[in-house]
Amino acid sequence: MAAERYRSLSFWHDSLADDLTPRASLSGDHAADVAIVGAGYTGLWTAYYLKKAQPGLEVTIVEAEIAGFGASGRNGGWCLGALAGIDKWLADPARRDGAISLMRAMFDAVDEVGRVTEAEEISCDYAKGGTISVATTAPHVGMLQRQVEEFRSLGFGEEDFGWLDPGECRSRIGTRRNLGGMFMSHCAAIHPAKLVRGLAEVVERLGVRIYELSPVRSIGERTVLTDSGQVRAGVVLRATEGYTPRLLRHGRKLIPIHTMMVATEPLPESVWDEIGLAERETFGDPRRVTIYGLRTADGRLAFGGRGEYYFGSGIRDTFPPDDAGFRRVQHTLVDLFPALREAEITHRWGGPVGVPRDWRPSVGLNRLSGRAWAGGYVGEGVAASNLAGRTVADLILERETELVGLPWVGTPFPRWEPEPVRWVGVKAIRALAESVDATEMRSGKTPKLRSRVLRSFVG
Ligand SMILES: Cc1cc2nc3c(=O)[nH]c(=O)nc-3n(C[C@H](O)[C@H](O)[C@H](O)COP(=O)(O)OP(=O)(O)OC[C@H]3O[C@@H](n4cnc5c(N)ncnc54)[C@H](O)[C@@H]3O)c2cc1C
Numbered sequence: 001m002a003a004e005r006y007r008s009l010s011f012w013h014d015s016l017a018d019d020l021t022p023r024a025s026l027s028g029d030h031a032a033d034v035a036i037v038g039a040g041y042t043g044l045w046t047a048y049y050l051k052k053a054q055p056g057l058e059v060t061i062v063e064a065e066i067a068g069f070g071a072s073g074r075n076g077g078w079c080l081g082a083l084a085g086i087d088k089w090l091a092d093p094a095r096r097d098g099a100i101s102l103m104r105a106m107f108d109a110v111d112e113v114g115r116v117t118e119a120e121e122i123s124c125d126y127a128k129g130g131t132i133s134v135a136t137t138a139p140h141v142g143m144l145q146r147q148v149e150e151f152r153s154l155g156f157g158e159e160d161f162g163w164l165d166p167g168e169c170r171s172r173i174g175t176r177r178n179l180g181g182m183f184m185s186h187c188a189a190i191h192p193a194k195l196v197r198g199l200a201e202v203v204e205r206l207g208v209r210i211y212e213l214s215p216v217r218s219i220g221e222r223t224v225l226t227d228s229g230q231v232r233a234g235v236v237l238r239a240t241e242g243y244t245p246r247l248l249r250h251g252r253k254l255i256p257i258h259t260m261m262v263a264t265e266p267l268p269e270s271v272w273d274e275i276g277l278a279e280r281e282t283f284g285d286p287r288r289v290t291i292y293g294l295r296t297a298d299g300r301l302a303f304g305g306r307g308e309y310y311f312g313s314g315i316r317d318t319f320p321p322d323d324a325g326f327r328r329v330q331h332t333l334v335d336l337f338p339a340l341r342e343a344e345i346t347h348r349w350g351g352p353v354g355v356p357r358d359w360r361p362s363v364g365l366n367r368l369s370g371r372a373w374a375g376g377y378v379g380e381g382v383a384a385s386n387l388a389g390r391t392v393a394d395l396i397l398e399r400e401t402e403l404v405g406l407p408w409v410g411t412p413f414p415r416w417e418p419e420p421v422r423w424v425g426v427k428a429i430r431a432l433a434e435s436v437d438a439t440e441m442r443s444g445k446t447p448k449l450r451s452r453v454l455r456s457f458v459g
Helices: 003-007 041-053 086-091 096-119 138-153 166-172 192-205 241-246 269-275 324-336 384-396 421-443 448-458
Strands: 028-037 059-062 078-080 131-134 161-164 181-184 187-189 209-211 216-220 223-226 229-238 254-264 282-284 291-295 301-306 345-356 362-366 371-375
Touching (some): 041 059, 096 192, 138 181, 138 421, 229 384, 291 324, 301 324, 362 384
Parallel strands (some): 028 229
Antiparallel strands (some): 216 223, 223 229, 254 345, 282 291, 291 301
């Protein structure tokens, strides 16, 4: 892919000053202490913390395209202090204490991203304005108020989660339907591509070798194999997230579910006066088919929603502009903010997120085989990958820190079903989620049975 094609991957890539020229690719035999497959946030944060702790360590990253090609370069820009699937652990008395520690570690990860980017002079438009989940239907009100109460009962305070009454909520965000909302302070808006490209430069300065345009075919015994070379290493970290099924013998660990985004042209102040988001709060609502948005530093609205799963874990990085996913996202955006009806959509893009069978991310290291893994963030990996990177670094360096005792450490991903069962199951869950959302929107009531069935699958 030429540099120009990388630029067209997303609004974020298109707005970089960096010319996106690929680094050299891997050729011949190399040795390292740690080899990392994938130069997204997970791989780069791990390399960063390894080199900060032990500058003499040899760390090599092997990337199929360029650093930031994957989800890390094109996401929704929410650096969020939460982890997919944690609600189930919080609800389970046997796991609750560990889950609370994990949640607090995630809060800290949001601040850690802010601290490191400032210290390393990575300018990624970081703004910690919190996040608002708006009640856009009557059932959302009860849902969100219950969530605030549950967080309170677990010991989280007003400074973490709060309920905004309709007046307060409308003063912060001008969605057409706005019945109040939940505010969570632990979220920063970022420019994802500036973060990942900046991190790659920082780790390179620390002495990490990054090879690009070097697709790894397989991860063998302490070896990373490409068509033109290999790296032997004491530990090999797999940091390939939604692309994991492409690796030999990894077809059923994670599935790629695509999520689609659009960005408007820079909007005039008169429109921002209606929309709000003065603190660059990120926003969504609690519908089942996730939506997410933010105000970019240059005054656009970037907005996205969950898209497709393709048969056989097919992966797409480019999409035709008339893809149905974009139409759905754009329709939802204008439905939320009618003031955007005339706004030009300048960019449309999408990409895969990695979804494990139990919808719960995991990090770990098998000392016997030297294989490490991190990911399965289900679309919430911006801050989580920072915590993952620190944790994997501690595991590799055999440090007995609090992080290595957190409950997402060490449990390998359960396998997904083979096709066509997988495709049928994912499509059925998606259809169920859409039908629950549509009924709530239409009737103002939650269809109880369908909602319970859905919860039993995805929490
Ligand atoms: C459109 C979109 C919106 C999102 N919005 C948000 C959000 O707002 N907040 C949030 O927290 N999360 C969001 N996410 C998810 C988040 O971006 C990811 O969880 C996170 O970036 C994962 O980082 P990673 O490094 O693990 O994976 P990636 O960034 O996907 O990196 C994996 C890298 O591995 C490389 N690779 C893959 N296979 C191979 C191979 N065989 N050999 C060598 N290299 C390989 C890829 O090219 C890629 O560069 C979103 C994702 C998408 C796609």
